[in-house]
Structures are given as C-alpha cells and as structure tokens.
Amino acid sequence: MAQEDVKLLGFLESPFVCRVQIALKFKGVEYTLVAQHLKNKSEELLKYNPVHKKVPVLVHNGRPINESLVIVEYIDEVWKGKSILPAVPYHRALARFWANFIDDELFHAVWRCVFTTNKKEREQNLKKAHKAFQFLEDDLKGKFFGGEEIGFVDIVAIYIAFWVPMMQEIAGLQLFTNEKFPKLYKWSQEFLSHPTIKECLPPRDIFFSYFKRRYEIHLTSAL
Template sequence: MAEVKLLGAWGSPFSRRVEMALKLKGVEYEYIEQDLANKSPLLLKYNPIHKKVPVLLHNGKAMAESLVILEYIDETWKSNPILPEDPYDKAMARFWAKFIDEKCMPAIWQIMWSKENEREKAIEEAIQHLKTLENELKDKKFFGGETIGLVDIVANFIGFWLGAAAEATGMELVNKERFPILCKWIDEYVNCSVVKENIPPRDKLIAFLRPRFSASSWKY
C-alpha cells in the first residue's frame, strides 16, 4: 500500500482541504500535527521554501501548497473525482479556486487586520468578491454540481471558518439577507458528512480566534 502522510495544523483551512480530499477518495493516511509557532524539523525539511502546512508525503516524495496537492490527489487516486473531466469545466474550476485564494480570502483577512478607518473599504471589497462567487454558484447545490468538487473544498474557509470568525469577532459578513444563495450553500456544505468529519470543533476554533481579535471593534 502506498505510504501517505500529511503534515497539517488542526485549525488550518488549507490542511483541512487536503484531509477532505483524501477522505473523499478513501485514501488512508497518517496525520502529523504541526505547531506553527515552533516549526518542526520535519516541516522545515519537506517545505523549506514556504515553511507552512499542508505538506503531503507520498512514497517519500513531498509536495506543498493545498491547490497543488488537491490536483495531485485527484490525478493519483481516480475514484470520486473532485475535478471535472471536461477540459473547459476543469479550467473553470481551477479559475474559481484561484479566485477564492487570491481575491476572497485576502479581502476577508484585510477586514480583520485593517485599521478602523480603512475597514469600510475592505468590507466593500470583500462583499463584492463574495457576490461574484455567489453569482457563479447560481442554483447549483454545490459549486461542483450535485457533489462536492474542487471549488467547494477550497471554499471551506467561507463555508465554516468565516462563521466561526463572525462569532469570535462580531463581524457578520455573510448573512441570508446579503448572500441568500451562498448561505444556502453553507447550510448544505456543513451538513455534508465528509465536511463534518474534516472541520475543527467549532467551540475550539472560536476560542482560538477570540483572543486574537477584539470583538467590540468588529461590529459595523
């Protein structure tokens, strides 16, 4: 049997993406928790460039960056594909996955870390990107159609972490009035069995996030 190991961190949405893909594929793996405040020799050895999780080890070969790893998993283990077969649909899935990582997530983090006088502009930018993402979802159950695919896996930050951050900070960016379609997707997403198995305990995540932000300063 192929030897698969995953270096990850319990609260990292990027690590959880890889775990979700492995679970969807039915791949057995060894999970090795990493302390990102005190990076292990193993992590530094296998990801010397970025020094971040996740890192996937497959038969001794290492790879980093969650999007790269997800594509590798899909190409290596063929059951339950997370990318479409059609070349155009596959290209569009990659496009929207990158849109989430390069547009949506940075905009959301900018709200949390920006100064108060810069926050309104950051909120507007994040809302615009999330509206664009919602328009892509349209009337589909998941971004991947009737089953979870690459874009859904990559959007786990929006599907779960953002709600926990809202509770920890008082910053409710996504609600049914503003994003009815996205909220419907979130409900379907967090109630999907493979997602439930691969998200951190909500209370633990909120407790982790709360001291990092002042709740009173995020209400608007």
C-alpha cells in the same frame, strides 16, 4: 498498488489543511496527520517545504507536495474514486479560476477586515470582501459549485462555510450572512451537513475559543 505511505503535515486550525483532509477523505486514502505548530516550525516541515515553510505538506511515499490547491489536484490525479475536478477541460479551467479567486481575493479581503484596527482599511476590505462574495453568489448555479456533487471549488470554499462565520462573529462583523448572500449561505449549510465534510470538520466550539483568543491577543498587541 504497493503499500502507501501518506503523511499530512498540518494543524487543524488551518482551512488550507482542512481542504487536503477533505480531498483524502473523498478518495478514501488513509494517512497520518503529523501535527505542526504555527510558530515552532519542525525540522520535517523545513525539510519538506523549504520554500514557503508552511502547512499543508503532503508526503506521499517520501515525496513532498506543497500548497493546498496543488495538493488537492495531485490527490485527484493519483487516487481513483470520486473525481474532484470536473472531467471537461472548460469546467476544469473555471474550477481552477474560482479556486484561485477564493485564495487571492476573498481570503485576503476577509483576513484584512478581521485583523485590522484601522477603520479605513477595514472599510476598504469590507467592500472588497462584499464584492468577492457577490461574484461567488452569482456563480453558484446548482446545489454545489460542482453541480449536484461536491467538487474542487466546494472543497476550496470550506473557508467560507466554516471559518468565515466564526471569524465574523469574533470580530463583530456582518460579512457573510443569509440576508446578503442567500444562495451562498444555503450552499454553506448543505455543504457543512454533507456526511463526508462533517467527518472532516474540527469541533467548532474549541476552534471558536482558539480564534477568539488569537484575535484578542492581536488586538492587544496592535494597540
């Protein structure tokens, strides 16, 4: 293959960016991380993602690919090595379904539990989040969502393993615990201690401080 130019526009605080980093790591792709700012959008970001103006953007030989799920599938299709999506079409369909579910249902419910000062809204979203976690708990059959190996749904679910425990601690919530979802909790521990995943994870203590500060600013501005 000719010389590859792979850039990832992102910021480390984003679970969506982390997914792409894990996928690149799995395939052994070398890349440059072009750090972005959450509020001050760079010209490069606006040029490469004029529709959503959001990270992550993967720029491969000058061509941009947007949206984390789309990017991870792209990485899986372009680079050889360990497969991220299953080979069997039915299992691929299930993986896509659960990946969408995490983004559409679980992510929003958790976000709305954490970043609200409205008691009723929090309670409604706590129920939604609980239901979403339960569906994933029931779906988890093996060591990982991908079976014995880490796959698409595991990578997408990095949000659950790494971000959710931080967010719930900061907001003083009991969303995702070993008592409530023992299989999912065990998965999260196995997943986070996997050598490849460990290498991709940002430092928890720095992140924790960052999110705590953001949360406090949010609470103050919402008063």
